[in-house]
Every structure is written in structure tokens, then in C-alpha cells.
Amino acid sequence: MVEPAPVARAARPAAERASGATARTPVRSAWRSALVGSALGLAAVAAGPFLLDTYTTNILIRALFLAALVVGVDILWGYAGVLTFGQSAFFGVGAYACALVFTHYGFGPGWAVGALALGVLGAAGVAALVGWLAFYHGASPLYASIITLALPIVLVQAIFAGGRFTGSSSGLSAFPTYYWSVGTWFTIAGVYLVAVTAAAWLFVRSDFGRLLVAIRENEERCAYLGVPVSGVKIALMAASGAVGAGAGFGYAAFTNVVAPELGGFLLGTELLIWTALGGRGTLIGPVLGTLGIDVTASYLTGALPFLWSLLIGIAFVAVIVLLPQGVAPVVASGARRLLGRGPAAPSPLALAPAPARAETREGVAAPLKVENLSRRYGSLKVLDGVSFEAQAGAILSIVGPNGAGKTTLMRCLSDGGERTGGRVHVNGVEIGRGAPQTVAALGVGRSFQNTNLFDTLTVGECLTLARYKRDGARKFARRLALDLPQPALDILSATGLSDRLGLETRHLSHGMKRGLELAMVLATEPDVLLLDEPTAGLTKAERTAIGGVLVDLARAHGLCTLLIEHDLDFVREISDRVVVLHQGELLMEGTVEEVVASDLVKAVYAGERAETAP
Amino acid sequence: MTILALDIVTTALILFVVAAGLMVILGVMKLINFAHGAFLTVGGYTAMVVTDAGLSPWLAAPAALAFGFGAGLLIERVIVRPLYDRPLDAILATWGLGIVITQLITLGFGREVQFAASPMTGTLPLGDTEYSAWRLVVSGVALAVGAGLTALLYLTRFGLNARAVIMNEPLARGLGIDSGRVRATTFGLGAGLACAAGALITPLLSVDPNMGLPWLVNSFMLVLVSGVSIPSLMLASLLLGGAQVLVSSFVSPILGGMTIVVLAAALLRINPKGLSLG
Numbered sequence: 001m002v003e004p005a006p007v008a009r010a011a012r013p014a015a016e017r018a019s020g021a022t023a024r025t026p027v028r029s030a031w032r033s034a035l036v037g038s039a040l041g042l043a044a045v046a047a048g049p050f051l052l053d054t055y056t057t058n059i060l061i062r063a064l065f066l067a068a069l070v071v072g073v074d075i076l077w078g079y080a081g082v083l084t085f086g087q088s089a090f091f092g093v094g095a096y097a098c099a100l101v102f103t104h105y106g107f108g109p110g111w112a113v114g115a116l117a118l119g120v121l122g123a124a125g126v127a128a129l130v131g132w133l134a135f136y137h138g139a140s141p142l143y144a145s146i147i148t149l150a151l152p153i154v155l156v157q158a159i160f161a162g163g164r165f166t167g168s169s170s171g172l173s174a175f176p177t178y179y180w181s182v183g184t185w186f187t188i189a190g191v192y193l194v195a196v197t198a199a200a201w202l203f204v205r206s207d208f209g210r211l212l213v214a215i216r217e218n219e220e221r222c223a224y225l226g227v228p229v230s231g232v233k234i235a236l237m238a239a240s241g242a243v244g245a246g247a248g249f250g251y252a253a254f255t256n257v258v259a260p261e262l263g264g265f266l267l268g269t270e271l272l273i274w275t276a277l278g279g280r281g282t283l284i285g286p287v288l289g290t291l292g293i294d295v296t297a298s299y300l301t302g303a304l305p306f307l308w309s310l311l312i313g314i315a316f317v318a319v320i321v322l323l324p325q326g327v328a329p330v331v332a333s334g335a336r337r338l339l340g341r342g343p344a345a346p347s348p349l350a351l352a353p354a355p356a357r358a359e360t361r362e363g364v365a366a367p368l369k370v371e372n373l374s375r376r377y378g379s380l381k382v383l384d385g386v387s388f389e390a391q392a393g394a395i396l397s398i399v400g401p402n403g404a405g406k407t408t409l410m411r412c413l414s415d416g417g418e419r420t421g422g423r424v425h426v427n428g429v430e431i432g433r434g435a436p437q438t439v440a441a442l443g444v445g446r447s448f449q450n451t452n453l454f455d456t457l458t459v460g461e462c463l464t465l466a467r468y469k470r471d472g473a474r475k476f477a478r479r480l481a482l483d484l485p486q487p488a489l490d491i492l493s494a495t496g497l498s499d500r501l502g503l504e505t506r507h508l509s510h511g512m513k514r515g516l517e518l519a520m521v522l523a524t525e526p527d528v529l530l531l532d533e534p535t536a537g538l539t540k541a542e543r544t545a546i547g548g549v550l551v552d553l554a555r556a557h558g559l560c561t562l563l564i565e566h567d568l569d570f571v572r573e574i575s576d577r578v579v580v581l582h583q584g585e586l587l588m589e590g591t592v593e594e595v596v597a598s599d600l601v602k603a604v605y606a607g608e609r610a611e612t613a614p
Numbered sequence: 615m616t617i618l619a620l621d622i623v624t625t626a627l628i629l630f631v632v633a634a635g636l637m638v639i640l641g642v643m644k645l646i647n648f649a650h651g652a653f654l655t656v657g658g659y660t661a662m663v664v665t666d667a668g669l670s671p672w673l674a675a676p677a678a679l680a681f682g683f684g685a686g687l688l689i690e691r692v693i694v695r696p697l698y699d700r701p702l703d704a705i706l707a708t709w710g711l712g713i714v715i716t717q718l719i720t721l722g723f724g725r726e727v728q729f730a731a732s733p734m735t736g737t738l739p740l741g742d743t744e745y746s747a748w749r750l751v752v753s754g755v756a757l758a759v760g761a762g763l764t765a766l767l768y769l770t771r772f773g774l775n776a777r778a779v780i781m782n783e784p785l786a787r788g789l790g791i792d793s794g795r796v797r798a799t800t801f802g803l804g805a806g807l808a809c810a811a812g813a814l815i816t817p818l819l820s821v822d823p824n825m826g827l828p829w830l831v832n833s834f835m836l837v838l839v840s841g842v843s844i845p846s847l848m849l850a851s852l853l854l855g856g857a858q859v860l861v862s863s864f865v866s867p868i869l870g871g872m873t874i875v876v877l878a879a880a881l882l883r884i885n886p887k888g889l890s891l892g
Contacts, residue, residue, distance in 0.1 A: 133879070142838075143886065146838060154872050307721070313713030320710060321696050322696075
């Protein structure tokens with residue numbers, strides 16, 4: 001039913017131009033750098049035992065395992081913005097799985113595989129549980145830090161409470177293990193680290209990696225686009241827990257000694273220090289930071305035991321205060337200047353119209369039905385007994401003076417946890433207490449009053465993110481072509497964004513941000529569109545363009561649109577029906593003419609007492 | 615039974631006085647001071663230095679308060695001020711500061727466990743039982759600190775300014791309140807209270823460079839559960855501290871060590887506002 005509009009044709013050549021212009025795409029570049037990096041890493045691992053003395057090799061094995069643990073910290077903190085104090089606990093779980101099985105149950109290849117599986121699955125389970133506790137809609141970032149801080153404390157106390165089974169405070173030692181040569185263990189640890197780092201390198205450069213950055217920058221916005229933010233974080237925590245447990249298992253099998261400190265809070269904070277010094281969100285920085293600091297520490301603690309910790313502490317404070325991104329970006333930009341290369345070009349993205357959805361919207365008469373909705377803050381009633389229906393293929397405008405409860409209404413319609421009373425049905429389904437991503441999955445798309453986008457993401461990345469609900473996100477690759485619904489493409493070309501897919505959104509003008517915001521919401525293919533002042537601060541021309549798209553959406557695509565607007569001329573031009581809110585109550589609902597003609601509405605806008613009106 | 619009740623009440627009051635400095639800083643500055651544990655340690659060593667110098671042990675806590683206040687002003691200027699917009703980074707920077715302080719103490723005093731003289735030893739008769747005199751004194755001081763902080767916040771000019779900054783900092787600045795000065799004074803006050811608390815608890819324990827660490831975690835949890843108000847911190851200390859005493863006495867001291875952490879995490883999960891009374 002969608003005809004290829006001229007705008008779509010205009011969008012394509014632009015994208016093709018972009019893809020032809022840059023040969024060095026981040027996708028290919030990520031695979032190439034991962035291969036080159038892995039080859040270099042493996043070469044270093046192969047050469048290590050021949051070049052280094054036994055003492056250094058021994059220390060490095062520990063550092064290599066810890067560096068694999070730090071990769072998880074960097075992905076959680078540097079990319080997804082979760083400050084975790086508890087990553088050491090997963091290392092401890094892996095280490096104790098090894099020690100407990102080998103000490104108490106048995107030893108052999110089967111037992112070793114079983115113990116490793118136990119450790120990895122156990123850690124993933126603990127991590128998922130911790131994630132479930134820490135990440136829920138509305139949780140503060142601090143709460144996640146509190147939970148991850150509590151985890152190692154609880155784990156260490158549990159080990160203390162384990163008595164002879166866990167060895168209490170002295171730990172377990174001298175259990176049977178594989179007494180391979182130091183060189184073999186070095187190879188195992190090195191290969192593990194290279195594999196973990198390479199996988200993480202590809203992961204953070206994928207669409208999913210950009211999704212993590214989007215969550216860090218604006219978690220709420222992600223949820224309203226239908227991204228299951230908490231689920232993503234829980235999965236991330238579980239995966240990093242599993243990787244950490246693998247490292248802990250290897251370390252315990254190598255050293256033949258485990259102690260409660262391996263899972264303790266202090267090691268957890270050390271991991272953060274190494275990550276911060278190396279450069280959070282760079283992967284290579286924290287890995288090299290860990291190797292460098294841990295090895296140097298082992299050499300220097302003998303000679304200058306307390307001075308070394310003092311220097312690390314001072315460096316840590318200085319880096320956090322003066323150089324929050326750590327050392328790696330400084331080195332990287334220096335290297336780029338030497339090599340004369342700029343940062344990798346943003347991903348070229350070809351846009352195409354998405355096939356029209358098979359299901360028709362005409363089946364449900366009223367996609368949005370609101371019954372007796374109320375929202376109170378203590379004794380303050382912001383919304384009280386609001387009931388109305390919105391039809392498919394119609395634009396319903398919500399007007400009312402400042403403080404009438406318009407934006408609160410939008411919030412209650414898009415987040416099940418917001419309202420204090422009443423019911424909201426979307427496509428005939430009660431939204432219950434669903435979080436924004438649940439409501440978005442039912443078919444609600446919401447744009448915001450202020451343009452809160454993702455600063456460091458490009459326009460193309462924002463659009464890819466908005467398609468998460470439909471297309472998912474690739475975990476180890478970048479999408480090169482993106483299918484968008486026709487109305488979203490129309491908005492992009494009307495605002496000139498289709499030529500700027502590689503631009504970071506913070507460089508966009510206000511009008512373009514508005515356009516992108518709307519295009520992102522439309523990209524989710526909602527049935528019910530909630531727009532909070534979509535034309536605020538726009539020029540007359542932009543306003544007309546957006547108005548045209550909205551009318552077209554309703555007429556041609558049968559979308560049910562709710563619009564908050566202050567500009568009554570604009571409302572009059574495009575609305576089918578109007579709802580007037582006043583002091584949290586629905587004052588009247590009717591056609592544009594009825595509302596404009598109403599004395600009651602005039603009285604409210606003129607500031608007279610509404611109660612005296614008939 | 616009386617002993618158990620006294621244990622609960624005195625433990626709660628000791629927890630309260632230890633956490634008070636952290637709460638003051640979080641309340642006004644919205645900043646979690648992870649150097650709190652190190653400040654407690656500094657207080658402990660101040661008490662040791664004072665008593666080793668032959669001065670009265672009663673002077674330990676006031677000396678620690680003064681020292682902590684001065685050091686706090688300096689630290690706020692150098693480390694904390696650039697981090698007001700980055701609360702999670704401030705946690706890390708103050709943690710790093712804690713490491714630096716701990717290592718300086720280790721370099722200066724050695725890492726071994728030491729003892730400071732107590733102003734009071736033995737027990738006091740209390741009804742039909744006897745109870746540790748110093749625990750009772752510390753409890754009294756804790757009550758006085760609670761009353762003093764309340765008076766400071768609600769009866770003085772500084773308190774009025776501080777409350778204005780807590781509620782709406784841009785508006786407070788618009789009214790001509792020097793919020794930078796309020797913040798600096800607050801950090802000094804918080805650090806001073808932490809050091810004084812360290813000096814107060816020292817006679818109950820021994821002094822070592824890491825003595826503050828377990829207290830840091832418990833204080834952090836209590837302050838977060840209580841929100842930022844003096845009565846609710848008192849309530850949180852009583853509930854969670856009481857639970858700690860009960861678990862330690864009847865179940866196991868090891869589980870008692872993690873009671874506060876686990877309960878606080880659970881409470882905050884159920885109600886993100888914790889026990890906040892306001």
C-alpha cells in the first residue's frame with residue numbers, strides 16, 4: 001500500500017554516496033583490528049615464556065587472568081555506565097568452584113570440566129540475581145553500585161561461615177591440580193585474555209555496543225523506544241560474571257591456593273582503579289593498565305611496600321579529577337597524530353523503506369482507551385478522573401493552560417508505574433503496571449518535550465537503536481542497511497537529516513533534533529503516537545512540514561495520534577478532536593469547532609474561575 | 615535481657631555517631647564520601663597521638679574534630695570541588711583519597727595494631743546490672759551530636775543556608791548564598807565529625823590503618839537507607855543495628871557482620887526511599 005514516495009529516492013543516493021566515499025568503515029576496521037590485535041597478542045603470549053624469567057612469567061599469569069576480569073568491568077562501567085564494585089565476587093566464585101570440587105569431590109578431566117561449568121554457571125546465576133535486584137525501571141545508578149558493593153561482602157562472609165568446607169579465613173590450598181609447566185599456564189592465561197578481549201572488542205563496536213552507550217547516555221529514552229534496558233543490563237552482568245568466573249577458575253587451578261580475598265571488596269575496587277587509570281570505555285587501556293600495574297606492584301611491593309600503594313592512590317585520584325577518561329585516549333590521540341590518521345569514519349548506512357506491516361489497524365476501533373485516570377502526589381491531585389478514547393486514523397489534541405496535567409497525562413499513558421488510579425487500554429490490552437518498554441511493546445510511541453537525544457551517537461545509530469524493537473541489535477556486527485517506515489523517511493528528508501546520517505546528534509540544529517526525535521518514534525512503528533509539543537521552537541516551514549506528515553500518518557497509515565500543543569492555530573489546522581484539560585480534570589472533549597466556540601474554554605484561558613462557569 | 619537491650623541501644627547510637635559525618639556531606643553536597651572510613655582511622659590515630667603525648671584522653675575527640683575540620687576544608691578545595699557534577703566519579707576519587715590517607719598512616723605509624731588509652735575504663739552500675747562505662751559515654755555523646763546537628767541545621771544562619779542549598783542550589787545562589795562556602799564548611803564539618811567519631815570508638819577497639827573500612831560500609835548503607843534526615847538516621851541505626859546485635863547474639867557473629875548490608879540492600883529494593891521520614 002506504500003508507494004515509493006520521491007523522498008525515498010532522494011534518501012538512497014545520499015546513503016550510497018556516503019558508503020562509496022569511505023573505505024575505512026568501523027565494521028571492517030573492527031574485524032581487522034581485532035584480527036591484528038589478536039595476532040599480536042598471541043605472538044606475545046607465544047614468545048613470553050622464552051623471553052621472560054620464571055618469576056615474571058608467574059606474576060604475569062595472575063595479571064593476565066585479572067585482566068580478563070577487568071574486561072567485564074570496563075564493559076559494564078566504561079560502556080554501559082554501571083559502576084560495579086563487585087566483579088571480584090565472580091572471580092571468587094570461579095576460584096572456589098575449582099578449589100571446592102578438587103578438594104572435596106574429585107580430580108580429573110571430567111571433574112575439571114564439571115567444576116569449570118559449575119563456576120561459570122554459578123557466577124552467571126549470581127550475576128543474574130544481582131542484576132535482577134539492581135536493575136529495575138526507576139532504579140538509581142547508585143543503587144546498582146550499592147548492590148554490587150554488598151555482593152563481595154556477602155560472599156566473603158559466606159566463605160567465613162563455611163568453616164572447614166571453605167577453609168574459612170585461611171582459604172583452601174594444596175588441592176590436587178594439573179602441575180603443568182609455568183609456560184603452559186602462561187599460554188592458557190594469555191589465550192584466554194586474547195580471546196576475551198577480541199570478543200569484547202567486536203562486541204562493543206557492534207550495534208549492540210552502541211545500544212550500551214545509548215543506555216549509558218539516556219536510559220529513560222531507550223526504555224521509551226522499547227529497549228528492555230533492565231534485561232540488557234542483567235544479561236551483560238551475567239555474561240561478564242561468567243567470563244570473570246572462568247578467569248578465577250584458571251587462577252585457582254594454576255596457583256593451587258584460594259583465599260577469601262579473591263572475592264573481596266578490596267579486589268573489586270582495585271579492578272576499578274586499573275580500569276580508570278587505563279581509560280574506561282577503551283578495553284585495551286584497562287587490560288594494559290591491569291598488566292602494567294599488577295606486574296609492577298609485584299616487583300615493588302617487596303622494595304617499597306606502602307609507597308607503591310600510596311603512588312597508585314595518588315595517581316588514581318589525579319586521573320579521576322583531572323583526566324576522567326584515563327590514559328588510553330591521550331595515548332591514542334597522540335598515536336593518531338603521529339600516524340596522521342583521523343578517528344574511524346562513522347558507519348555508512350543505507351536507508352530503505354520498510355515493507356508495510358501485514359496486520360491492519362482497523363481491527364481495533366479505539367487503540368487508546370483511558371478510564372478514570374488519576375495521578376496524585378500525596379494530597380496533590382495532578383490528574384483526576386480523566387476518561388476518553390482516541391480513534392485510529394485521527395489526531396487528538398490535548399490543550400490546557402500550564403499546569404493542567406498534560407505532560408503528566410502523557411507519562412501515565414506511556415509508563416504503567418506512573419498513574420495512581422484508573423485504567424489505560426492500548427489496542428484493547430490493559431497496560432497494568434508495565435514499565436515504558438512494556439507499554440512501548442504494546443504499540444505506544446512517545447516523543448518528549450525536550451529534545452533529549454544521545455549525544456555521542458550519530459543520526460544513523462539513533463535510528464538503528466529505534467528499530468531495536470523490530471530488528472533487534474547485532475551483537476558482533478554493524479548493520480549497513482536500515483529499513484525504516486515511509487513516514488520516518490519522509491521526516492528525515494524533510495528536515496535534511498537523510499544526508500547527515502554520520503553526524504553525531506549533539507551537532508544537530510534544534511529543528512533537526514526535533515525531526516530526528518519524531519523519526520525515531522515513527523521508526524518503532526507505533527499504533528498510538530504520543531507527541532509532547534513536537535513543534536516547539538520550530539520555524540513556520542518546519543512546522544508545516546511536520547504538520548503535513550502527522551496528518552498523512554493519520555489519514556494514510558491509520559495512526560492514532562495524541563498531541564500536546566500550545567499553538568492553537570496549529571491545533572485547529574490538523575486536529576480531528578480536542579481534549580481540554582484544566583487543573584487535572586477533563587473540562588471538555590469535542591471537535592475543534594465545538595471547543596473553540598465554548599464559553600467554558602474561553603473562561604479558562606482568560607483566567608476566570610472555572611467553577612463559576614455552567 | 616537488660617544487657618541485650620543496652621547492647622542494641624548503644625550499638626545503634628555508636629553507628630549513628632559514626633555515620634553522622636557521612637550523612638552531613640551527602641545531605642548538603644549530594645556526594646558520597648568514600649574517604650569516610652579513612653577519616654575514622656585518622657580520628658583513631660589522633661586519639662593515640664594525644665594520649666601518647668601525655669594529654670588527657672578526654673581531649674582526643676575534640677582534637678580529632680578540629681584536625682578533621684581543617685583537613686576537610688583543604689581536601690574539599692583540592693579534590694572534591696572539581697567533581698560536583700560527577701557524583702559517581704566523586705565516590706571513586708574519595709575512595710582513592712582513602713587509599714592515600716591509609717598508606718600515609720601506614721608509612722607514619724606502621725601497620726601493626728596499636729592501642730589508645732581510654733578516658734574511662736570498667737563498668738557503671740545501671741539498675742540491677744553493670745555496663746561498659748565508655749559505651750554509655752559514647753552513646754551520650756551520640757545523642758548530643760544528634761541534638762547539636764539538629765540545632766545547627768534549624769537554629770543557625772549556617773543551617774538556614776545549608777537547608778536552602780539542599781533544597782534548591784541555583785535558587786539559593788540567586789539569593790546571594792555563597793554555596794561554595796556552604797559546601798566547603800559542610801565537608802569540613804563532615805570530616806571533623808568522622809574524625810571525632812573515630813576517636814570516640816577507638817577505646818572500644820584497637821587502632822590499625824584499616825580500622826575504618828568495616829565502619830565505612832555500614833555507615834554508607836545506613837545513610838542511604840535513612841535518606842538525609844537526623845531522626846531517620848537514628849531510626850535506621852536502631853533498626854538495622856538492633857538486627858545486627860540480635861543476629862550476632864543468637865545466630866552467628868559472622869552473619870551479624872553482614873546483617874546491615876543485606877537488610878539495607880533489601881529495604882532499598884522494596885522502597886527506594888528507604889526509611890526516609892520526610
